[in-house]
Amino acid sequence: MKFVRIIFGLAAAWGFFxxxxxxxxxxxxxxxxxxxxxxxxxxxxxxxVMIAIDPFRYRALIPIAILEKLSFFLPVTLLYMQGRVAVGPVFYGAMIDGLLMLFFALAWYLSRKAGEAG
Structure with missing residues (x-):
């Protein structure tokens, strides 16, 4: 669960920043x-932040967090492919969200394993 705490803590810090x-x-x-x-x-x-503090208790929110990242990553990616978004802050922000989305999916998977073990 340490990985889950770190990922969601870093995601929250990055988001606020x-x-x-x-x-x-x-x-x-x-x-x-x-x-x-x-x-x-x-x-x-x-x-x-809630997930980072208690990933086991708030594990059910992780798929929603994944969708939150997808909701920005996917449209910006599609708009970029259509030539409607240039490489710049919005594009880079969407790519960071895509990376976080993958880390959130990994965190969800790993937290399932931790829940089965404990």
Whole structure:
């Protein structure tokens, strides 16, 4: 379970670091979507903290955390393949989410093994 704690702790730290400055950024033509996205993403960082603190108790939230990462990674990847997103901060953020998504899946798998052993 140590791996699960580390992965979700690092994911939460990265998320806070990457998202909080966005609260003070220019929101563009539709600020309600922008700030809604940032706000919801920040709430998920709290869920990652909960999982990091007690992965066994909150293991059922890990698949939802995987979907949270997929919900940004997949659209940005598809938009990039269509030439609608350039390589830059949004693209790199989505790639980091894709990597975290894979680590979350591994954490979910490993936490199942730990639950069976204990």
């Amino acid at each position: 990457a998202l909080i400055p966005g609260l003070f950024a220019e929101a563009g033509p539709q600020p309600e979507y922008y700030y809604g996205f940032v706000g919801l993403a920040l709430v998920f960082q709290l869920i990652f």
